[in-house]
Amino acid sequence: MKLAIASGKGGTGKTMVAVNLAFTLSQTERVTLVDCDVEEPNLHLFFPAPGITTEVTVPVPVVDETTCDHCGRCEEVCQYGAMTVLRNRVLFFPELCHSCGGCTLVCPNGAIHEEPKRIGTITISTPLPNLKLISGMLDTGNPHAVPIIRAAKNLAANDPLVICDTAPGTSCPVVETLDGCDACILVTESTPFGLHDLRLAVEVAARLGVPTGIVINRSDGKDQATIEFCMDHDLDVMMTIPFDREIAAIQSRGDLLCRVRPEWQTAFTALFIKCGAITGVQR
Numbered sequence: 001m002k003l004a005i006a007s008g009k010g011g012t013g014k015t016m017v018a019v020n021l022a023f024t025l026s027q028t029e030r031v032t033l034v035d036c037d038v039e040e041p042n043l044h045l046f047f048p049a050p051g052i053t054t055e056v057t058v059p060v061p062v063v064d065e066t067t068c069d070h071c072g073r074c075e076e077v078c079q080y081g082a083m084t085v086l087r088n089r090v091l092f093f094p095e096l097c098h099s100c101g102g103c104t105l106v107c108p109n110g111a112i113h114e115e116p117k118r119i120g121t122i123t124i125s126t127p128l129p130n131l132k133l134i135s136g137m138l139d140t141g142n143p144h145a146v147p148i149i150r151a152a153k154n155l156a157a158n159d160p161l162v163i164c165d166t167a168p169g170t171s172c173p174v175v176e177t178l179d180g181c182d183a184c185i186l187v188t189e190s191t192p193f194g195l196h197d198l199r200l201a202v203e204v205a206a207r208l209g210v211p212t213g214i215v216i217n218r219s220d221g222k223d224q225a226t227i228e229f230c231m232d233h234d235l236d237v238m239m240t241i242p243f244d245r246e247i248a249a250i251q252s253r254g255d256l257l258c259r260v261r262p263e264w265q266t267a268f269t270a271l272f273i274k275c276g277a278i279t280g281v282q283r
């Protein structure tokens with residue numbers, strides 16, 4: 001089973017849910033936790049351990065000006081504006097390139113070849129006997145998170161139970177992470193901003209066909225608007241975590257709620273069982 005832990009709004013406690021769910025399940029089975037928030041990965045802070053780091057590269061085009069006749073075909077085919085052909089020169093803008101390979105394919109003179117360009121890293125570690133952590137990290141200044149997320153997910157493709165911690169929001173990195181998951185847990189908070197962004201996230205998950213359940217975090221008991229939204233959209237509120245200074249303190253010092261207060265493992269186990277129920281995946 002592949003689960004995504006997402007949130008429309010940042011700061012709702014998505015990572016807290018991901019690390020505690022992974023920790024709890026790893027007490028009884030093998031779990032792979034994938035940090036898909038590659039612009040700001042932080043799961044390794046909760047599970048520090050030495051790891052093996054490899055580079056992630058993407059192919060980028062290189063133009064040989066000696067064989068280029070400046071026909072303009074590469075500029076025409078590029079949907080991202082990464083190629084501009086001048087009368088006597090081709091300008092390439094690597095930050096716009098999505099490595100689709102189109103320009104290399106259409107060049108009639110074979111003037112383009114591809115070379116690998118580093119965009120980030122992936123680190124694999126085993127912080128607990130039953131827990132594998134795969135952390136993607138985008139290099140500073142690089143705008144292309146998706147290839148790193150895809151590479152990180154591919155490394156977990158054959159693992160039996162995978163939990164992917166997404167980036168906040170509803171942009172391409174979130175779509176890439178949700179794609180192919182059996183279920184999505186959306187972590188929200190009962191504030192107007194939380195509900196606004198929850199609507200967007202629910203819509204994204206629905207369009208991708210990923211069954212979704214809701215976790216309300218930092219609840220002060222005034223969750224009626226969120227609960228009504230969930231009822232209107234046939235979404236199960238699978239767990240409610242109260243506003244609690246001790247929980248916040250545990251999280252902020254990089255510890256795990258389920259390790260410090262093991263009684264919470266029961267609630268996270270129940271959350272996982274509810275995820276199984278919404279996916280229909282037999283385990």
Ligand code: SF4
Binds near residue numbers: 067107108
């Ligand atoms: S398609 Fe090839 S030959 Fe034409 S401008 Fe681009 S690099 Fe030059």
Ligand code: SF4
Binds near residue numbers: 096104
């Ligand atoms: S590889 Fe694709 S995105 Fe990059 S410059 Fe060529 S056509 Fe444009």
